[in-house]
Amino acid sequence: MAEGITNLLGLRELEPGSIVEILDTARTFREVLERPIKKVPTLQGTTVVNLFFESSTRTRISFELAERRLSADVVNFTTSASSVSKGETLKDTARNIEAMKTDVVVIRHSSTGAPHFLSRLLKSPVINAGDGINEHPTQGLLDMFTMREKFGDLKGLHVCIVGDIAHSRVARSNIFGLSKLGAHVAVCGPKTLIPAHIDQLGVKIFYDIDEAIKWADILNVLRIQLEREAGGDFPSIREYRLYWGVNRHRLEKSGKSIVIMHPGPINRGVELDADIADGDASLILEQVTNGVAIRMAVLYLTGVKPS
Amino acid sequence: MKILLRNARIIDPIANIDGLSDIFIVDGYIQEMGMSLGGNPVNYEINLNGKLVVPGLFDMHTHLREPGFEYKEDIASGIGAAANGGFTAIAAMPNTDPVVDSADVVKYVLDRAKQSGLVNVYQIAAITEGRKGERLSEMRDLVEAGAVAFSDDGSAVMSSHIMRLALEYSSMLGTTIIQHCEDHNLTKYGSANESAQTIRYGLKTQHPLAEELVLSRDIKMLKAFGGKYHATHLSTAESVAEVRRAKKEGLPITCDVTPHHLFLDDTILSSYDSDYKVNPPLRTSEDRAALIEGLKDGTIDAIASDHAPHALHEKEVEFDAAPFGMIGLETTVGAVMTKLYNERVLGLFDMVRLLSIAPRRILGIPLPSLTRGAKAEISIIDPEMEWKVDVDRFKSKSRNTGFKGWKFKGAPVGTINGEKFYFSERLV
Numbered sequence: 001m002a003e004g005i006t007n008l009l010g011l012r013e014l015e016p017g018s019i020v021e022i023l024d025t026a027r028t029f030r031e032v033l034e035r036p037i038k039k040v041p042t043l044q045g046t047t048v049v050n051l052f053f054e055s056s057t058r059t060r061i062s063f064e065l066a067e068r069r070l071s072a073d074v075v076n077f078t079t080s081a082s083s084v085s086k087g088e089t090l091k092d093t094a095r096n097i098e099a100m101k102t103d104v105v106v107i108r109h110s111s112t113g114a115p116h117f118l119s120r121l122l123k124s125p126v127i128n129a130g131d132g133i134n135e136h137p138t139q140g141l142l143d144m145f146t147m148r149e150k151f152g153d154l155k156g157l158h159v160c161i162v163g164d165i166a167h168s169r170v171a172r173s174n175i176f177g178l179s180k181l182g183a184h185v186a187v188c189g190p191k192t193l194i195p196a197h198i199d200q201l202g203v204k205i206f207y208d209i210d211e212a213i214k215w216a217d218i219l220n221v222l223r224i225q226l227e228r229e230a231g232g233d234f235p236s237i238r239e240y241r242l243y244w245g246v247n248r249h250r251l252e253k254s255g256k257s258i259v260i261m262h263p264g265p266i267n268r269g270v271e272l273d274a275d276i277a278d279g280d281a282s283l284i285l286e287q288v289t290n291g292v293a294i295r296m297a298v299l300y301l302t303g304v305k306p307s
Numbered sequence: 308m309k310i311l312l313r314n315a316r317i318i319d320p321i322a323n324i325d326g327l328s329d330i331f332i333v334d335g336y337i338q339e340m341g342m343s344l345g346g347n348p349v350n351y352e353i354n355l356n357g358k359l360v361v362p363g364l365f366d367m368h369t370h371l372r373e374p375g376f377e378y379k380e381d382i383a384s385g386i387g388a389a390a391n392g393g394f395t396a397i398a399a400m401p402n403t404d405p406v407v408d409s410a411d412v413v414k415y416v417l418d419r420a421k422q423s424g425l426v427n428v429y430q431i432a433a434i435t436e437g438r439k440g441e442r443l444s445e446m447r448d449l450v451e452a453g454a455v456a457f458s459d460d461g462s463a464v465m466s467s468h469i470m471r472l473a474l475e476y477s478s479m480l481g482t483t484i485i486q487h488c489e490d491h492n493l494t495k496y497g498s499a500n501e502s503a504q505t506i507r508y509g510l511k512t513q514h515p516l517a518e519e520l521v522l523s524r525d526i527k528m529l530k531a532f533g534g535k536y537h538a539t540h541l542s543t544a545e546s547v548a549e550v551r552r553a554k555k556e557g558l559p560i561t562c563d564v565t566p567h568h569l570f571l572d573d574t575i576l577s578s579y580d581s582d583y584k585v586n587p588p589l590r591t592s593e594d595r596a597a598l599i600e601g602l603k604d605g606t607i608d609a610i611a612s613d614h615a616p617h618a619l620h621e622k623e624v625e626f627d628a629a630p631f632g633m634i635g636l637e638t639t640v641g642a643v644m645t646k647l648y649n650e651r652v653l654g655l656f657d658m659v660r661l662l663s664i665a666p667r668r669i670l671g672i673p674l675p676s677l678t679r680g681a682k683a684e685i686s687i688i689d690p691e692m693e694w695k696v697d698v699d700r701f702k703s704k705s706r707n708t709g710f711k712g713w714k715f716k717g718a719p720v721g722t723i724n725g726e727k728f729y730f731s732e733r734l735v
Contacts, residue, residue, distance in 0.1 A: 109625060111628060113625060131509075197502065200504075200507070
């Protein structure tokens with residue numbers, strides 16, 4: 001068991017060796033998922049709390065499946081951060097639940113740094129299931145795992161993340177993780193959705209999707225949050241679809257084969273056309289399956305108590 | 308009450324004095340100065356062994372939180388913190404509840420402060436009613452009641468029209484407008500500096516231009532409409548350059564900086580500790596260097612703490628939910644002595660100018676004098692004492708400092724303000 005992985009707060013904080021360890025461990029669990037009986041006793045007697053202060057369907061289900069397949073006991077706490085702010089503080093909620101003798105905390109929260117804050121208050125390992133606009137490390141890891149399964153090695157791979165980079169924790173975890181394992185990372189989208197100084201993270205920037213396609217082996221296409229249009233961060237969904245939407249025409253024009261990924265949920269016909277999402281080049285459902293394996297690996301590495 | 312301070316190193320830049328002397332204080336007045344005073348029975352005799360005695364220090368930017376937020380700080384605890392931090396006088400910002408936008412509230416604060424008397428408390432009143440930026444407060448009445456300046460601190464006066472009115476109306480009164488420079492349209496919900504460092508941390512950010520835009524608009528307005536203008540808690544290199552240019556043009560502009568903007572930078576946000584969440588946000592190390600340059604060449608007139616107390620339960624939350632601000636009354640002198648004096652960036656005359664003389668001149672308050680016959684208003688500083696910031700020893704009700712655990716060289720050890728005095732445990 002890893003000595004080094006006590007929490008999973010973000011891929012920014014993780015050593016490359018720890019990332020590799022998680023990816024390698026996930027491969028074992030990925031095999032478990034192919035068995036007729038997909039359950040192992042690894043976390044028997046361990047109680048995992050899923051603290052979701054932000055609505056989420058797939059991440060929560062993925063974590064819960066991972067926990068159950070490791071035979072952990074699972075407790076779900078789901079609420080919106082706004083309703084909590086009227087009452088109990090995050091500190092009290094987390095410490096009260098921990099006082100009931102739970103063992104691992106998975107947290108999703110709309111505020112950046114909420115998992116880091118909890119990790120200072122709790123004795124339990126804390127796993128970040130998405131914090132504000134900062135990181136979504138298990139998504140980053142499952143994306144990397146999926147790419148590694150497909151290409152064998154991440155080193156030298158060209159990955160372009162397309163969409164709302166400024167508000168995407170998926171983008172940031174991808175950037176930190178992929179860069180640490182030697183991939184080349186680019187981002188593509190309208191300038192107003194790409195944060196200033198992003199070049200400091202060692203990424204290349206494209207404002208033109210066709211150039212990005214030419215450059216990339218993989219497009220990791222992000223969901224365009226429809227409320228961003230209302231906020232005026234870009235002119236319109238129509239304009240976004242016209243100039244950054246990934247569709248058959250664009251991919252064929254490039255004359256090369258390229259792998260398509262998406263963290264979901266997809267706005268079909270906006271950032272990604274349906275036929276591409278469901279096509280041969282798409283790894284989207286692979287990502288979803290791998291997500292369970294990655295979360296099993298993370299829970300295993302952080303949650304198994306030294307005996 | 309008779310107090311004899313022996314072997315004080317008097318630092319008085321106005322009189323150009325840096326030398327050893329005894330000081331004999333009787334009933335709040337300096338009765339005698341000179342070497343080897345003695346003969347009279349006294350209540351307290353303290354050999355300072357060369358510790359500094361300076362004209363009482365003045366923090367021109369504090370939040371005392373009373374009325375309205377007494378759980379964070381109140382006038383009495385703020386005064387205690389000020390004295391423990393080496394200050395004999397402070398100015399309080401008006402963002403209380405109710406806002407200090409009427410003569411009654413000014414009188415309330417000043418009356419409460421007088422009950423202590425240990426520290427002279429001056430009140431800065433709101434520029435606009437309720438600090439809403441829409442209508443001028445009753446400025447003349449506020450000055451009559453004792454307000455020494457105007458500020459909507461916490462918010463900028465965003466409307467250029469209201470700013471014009473404020474400058475014109477206050478110029479008639481000879482009172483300074485203190486601006487919290489922030490273009491709120493640009494900062495939106497950002498709580499960290501937008502920089503090449505903070506891109507790593509995934510926080511909502513605000514661009515430094517938000518400060519600079521309001522500052523440069525105000526400089527143009529000052530030129531056009533007159534008035535006296537002070538920019539508080541400046542934080543960026545470009546802001547310092549703006550003020551430098553405006554001063555060269557001879558405009559009546561002054562400014563201050565906080566110790567946290569001088570000595571902390573935005574890389575510290577990697578921990579997401581909300582004690583470092585301040586407004587304006589901590590900037591880059593380049594900005595810090597420019598602020599220090601501004602102190603050295605006189606562009607920056609004063610150092611002020613922006614003492615902003617918040618209760619533990621308010622700060623012990625996720626970063627986005629935490630209020631802005633850190634306390635500073637009890638760390639300012641230590642930080643400044645350590646990082647500016649003991650690291651030989653500035654001399655003692657500079658320090659006294661920044662922390663005692665300039666704030667009073669900006670607010671139009673008479674300077675304390677270290678001469679025979681004057682009312683005693685002095686701060687005593689041990690320039691060599693090494694100490695560690697321990698939040699549990701603060702006199703403030705709050706603990707939210709970014710300097711927790713810091714090791715300082717140079718400590719405030721006491722104050723005398725007329726008949727009231729405070730000798731810290733560090734002195735005796």
